[in-house]
Structure formats: C-alpha cells, structure tokens
Amino acid sequence: MPTTPSNTDLRSMAASVAMRVEAAMHRDLEDALAGCDPLLAEVLDHALFNGGKRIRPLLTVLCSRCCGRDNDGLYLLAAAFEYLHVATLVHDDVIDHAPTRRGKVTVGNRFGVAAAILAGDWLHARSMHLIGQLTGSKGLEIFCQATGSMVNGEFEQLRYVADLRTSEAQYFAVIRQKTGNLIASTCAIGALYAGADPERTRALSTYGNHIGLAFQVIDDLLDFQGQAETTGKKTGNDFIEGKITLPLLHAIARADAQDRQAIGDLLQGDRTRPEAYRRIHDLIDRYQGFATAARVARDLVEQALISLAPFSTAGNHLPEITVLKELAGYILSRQK
C-alpha cells in the first residue's frame, strides 16, 4: 500500500531552507546597502520580510541539491529569485493600486509610488547581479529570457482583457510566459549551479514549468472560490479586471448561445457590481468551469511528477525529490 504523503518532509525542509535563504538575504542586504539611505533599507525590509512562502528559493535549493551541490552560495542564488519575485509584486501593486498584500499594507501605499517603483528596480538589478555572479552568462541568459517573457505575458494579458474570443491556447501562452517560464528558470538555474547534465536539467525545468502552470490555474480558481480571510485577497478580482481565466474559458467554450451572450454582456458591462460577479460565478459553475479547471491543474501536476522520472531510475530515494513531489501536491491543495 503506498504511503499517503504526510507533507512532513515538505514542511520541515521548506522551513529550514526558508531560514537559510532569509539569513542569506539579510547578509546580502547588509552588504549591498552599506552606507545607503535608511529609507531604501526600510522599504526593502518591508517588501521582503512579510511572511512570504519562499517557494521559488525552495525550488532552486531543492533542484541544486538533488543534482549534488549544496553550499552557502546556493542560498544566495535562491535569494535572487525571491528578490525578483518581490520586485514584480511591488510593481504589480503599483499598477493595480493595491492597498494591501498578504494582509499587510503595500510598499506603494505606505511609502509612495516613487519608492515602490525604485525599490522594485533595485531588487530587479540586485537579482540579476547575483544570478550573473553565481551562474555566469548561461544563467543570466536563462533568467533574462524568463523576465523578458514575463513582461510579454503581461502585455498579451492586457490585450485579451474582457475579450470573449480569447482561446485556451492564448490563455496558456500567457500563464506560461508569466509563471511557467519563470518557475522553470528557477529550477533550471538550480540545476545549472550544480553542474547537472542536460537530461536532469531539462527534467527539472519541465517539472518547474508544469507546477508553475498548475500554480497559476489554482490561483485563477482561488480568485473565484477562495476565502478572502484565508487568501488575503478579495475574490472576484480577476473578473473585475476583465481577465479571461481558465474556469471562465471553459464556461465560454461550453455555454449555449444565450448563456454565451450573457457572459459577453457581463464582461462588457460594469464588472464591479456584486450582482455581475454572482451571475458569472453561477454561469461558470453551470458549465463545470471550476471542476474542469481543477482537473487541468491535477493533470499538470501529474505531468510535473512524470518529468521527475530521471531521478527515480537510480534506485536511491533523494529526500529532495520526495519534497519536490510533495510540493507539487501542495500546489493542488493550497487554500491561499
């Protein structure tokens, strides 16, 4: 009988890695900010140390370790991915005029738009600096391709706003660019740091891409179904912004002519009305949009697990691989 994953390995490893990554961040900031303006340090502290889950650095660390390398530099490399992640969150919050994130006031709200844009730029620069230092031009190339594609994904998403004709392929192209590539690069650069062979590097990169996509699909579901108290976000945000996410896409694809028309009208109308949100929620539910999206996320996680095969044939069970598998499962079950 297969054992049910208890997530104990995941939790304890995630906690110990997060601790080392945060220590590396503190040391790096002390270094990089020596003699700097105290406000910049304060803004960065506020942005970086706010109870983030540190999933990206965890992936870098696991991917390097399961390819055989573990040293102090690895946690600094991992920190670079957290810097980039936070840089994008800080800029996103400026774009969205978000007052809070994870229940805490945003950088832009507390310190102003100038501080938020500048601090994001600082973190962006610092992350690339670390990637370049620790993994050379090869790592930098993977990283910059991922950040470039992230920006492009945002632009494509802007173009599809409230557009009923958006295809599933376009949706997946957007989330691949916004999330999949970046998570894949997080894993690939971990493997690169360890000097992994192409087969293992590709395996980890594919794993990252699939869990990144699954993460985004679950995010889309939580936006409709999450509890605001748990996620720290208001539900229905994506609909209000006119984002065409997977549950909605499935409903659009299956709806009869009348309901399709109704969805179109809701998208083009005043999306801030609670009544509009309730109706779109009902329509998605009627056409199994939520159930279908959840199944897609499960399939993506399944693909992620399969891609780890090159690490199983060796006969030995690396704890890091166990944790990568648990992490994929956690992504499906997360409530925030």
Added chain:
Amino acid sequence: MPTTPSNTDLRSMAASVAMRVEAAMHRDLEDALAGCDPLLAEVLDHALFNGGKRIRPLLTVLCSRCCGRDNDGLYLLAAAFEYLHVATLVHDDVIDHAPTRRGKVTVGNRFGVAAAILAGDWLHARSMHLIGQLTGSKGLEIFCQATGSMVNGEFEQLRYVADLRTSEAQYFAVIRQKTGNLIASTCAIGALYAGADPERTRALSTYGNHIGLAFQVIDDLLDFQGQAETTGKKTGNDFIEGKITLPLLHAIARADAQDRQAIGDLLQGDRTRPEAYRRIHDLIDRYQGFATAARVARDLVEQALISLAPFSTAGNHLPEITVLKELAGYILSRQK
C-alpha cells in the same frame, strides 16, 4: 596657437555612432521581440526612438575605440546603456506623472502606467542581459553597482526635499549616485570591453564621473534658466518639487539671516505659485547662485579633461580623445 574646437568632429562622430547604435538597437529588438506582443514592440519603439541624443552609447563607443577595440558587438553594448537610460526615464515619468518628454507624449500617458512600468522593466532586464553577455561578470558588477547607487541617490534626494539644511556634500553625493557613477560606468565598461589596462580604465571612468556631475549641474541651471521652447521642459520644476539644487544651495550658504528665512518660507510654502518661483529666482541671483554653479560645472569639466592625460602622453592624437574633449565642452554650452 591652440585651435578652437569647432565641434565638427563631435557632431560627425556623434551622428555616425548614433546611426550604428540605432541600427544595433533595431536588430536587437527584432531578435529579442520575435513572436512577442505587438503592443510591447510598439511601446518600446515609442520609448526608444524619439530623437534622444544617444550620449551614453557614444561614450561607450568612444572609450572602447580609444583603447583599441571597435567591432559590431561594441554598438550593441552601447545600446544597452541607452536601454537602461530610457528605462529610467520611462519609470521617472510614471513617478512624476509627466505628460510629455522631449516634446513627445510619454509612454505612461499614451499607453498607461502598466505598459510604462513593464516596458521599463523589460528594458532594464535586456540591458543587463547584454552587459552580461558582452562583458561578463566584471562588467555586470560595475553596471549593477551603478544602477543600485542610482536608486539610492533617488532615495536620498527624496529625503532632502525642501530641506534647507541640505549640505553641498549631500547634494554632490546625490548627483554622483544618480548621474556620475552611471556615466562613469558607461565609460569604464567601454574600456573593459576593449581590455584596457587599469590606468586607462580609471582615467576614462574618472572622466565619465566628472562630465556626469557637470551634466547634472548644468541640468540644474537649465531648470532655472533654460527656455522651455528649447529644453522641452518647464522651468522651475526642481523648485516646485522641492529639490535643493546647486544654485539654491549657494544662495542658502551666502544669504543673510532674513533672506535665508525667506528662502525657507518659500520652500515650505506653496511652491507652485509663479510668484514663489520669481522670488526664489531673484534670491538665487542676488547671491550669485547661478554664476557659482556655472563655475562649478566649468571646474568639473576641467577635471574631466585633466583625467584624460594618460591618452595624451603617447604623442599620437586619437580622434576619439578629441571628441571626448569636445563633448565635455559641449556639456557646458548645451541649451537643452
């Protein structure tokens, strides 16, 4: 009798370098944007090709060439500095809610804040990518130190807003970080690309730092004295924003108690009133603030010229050195 520099060399070299840099930018964008969203391409085109003077790429090219290296890669390296420059302008315009730049509508105004922040991030990432590819981790380190210090300079400047007690040392620390370091890095990375020896690299970096500072001091003067039709900017902007620039600092340092009090009141009062601007202008003039700042700029340019000494002892007159000297002179005389 020494010949009076005619600026002919500067003009023709600046034009031919700008043409090659722009060609490199077009090729690079075509490459990097293959398959990308047309809106991203449009936004970048709008931001990058707007009659900019291309002074930063010119410096990179001149510094590499006077150290003996000139090839196609150099113009791409030079383009990276224009990308970074434009990235900061685009983000600055978001921060300042600027409707126009160089007489042209800003990215934020035309395409929205989201597009502006994202396009700035894209350019920032691309510039570092190119620097890393073309000059390795050494170049990347110089570059990232400069961008990090630029952000810190902005933070320090925010702290000194409307603060009468700002010292000249603090002012210079801000402009060194915001402009001096970056121009120095533009020159140093050109030298690095050419594999220059430490003495020449240092000489060019020092030259860059000094002309960067002079450029900023002249900018401060033009903000008070320029013709809006020529500069494309409204005069008095710095005062309205509460920036304590050099002409004002000199006036504060020399003013009698009563005028010092008056300056303080003007800084703390409603700075948008035309009457407030006229009065601060008069006070600065009374205490030779403008004349003193102009003298400081001349001294900085003098220092820049002196730093080029290692290139004169060889006995041969490199056209690039002549142009670097002319460029320093141009910075003093520029009207926009």
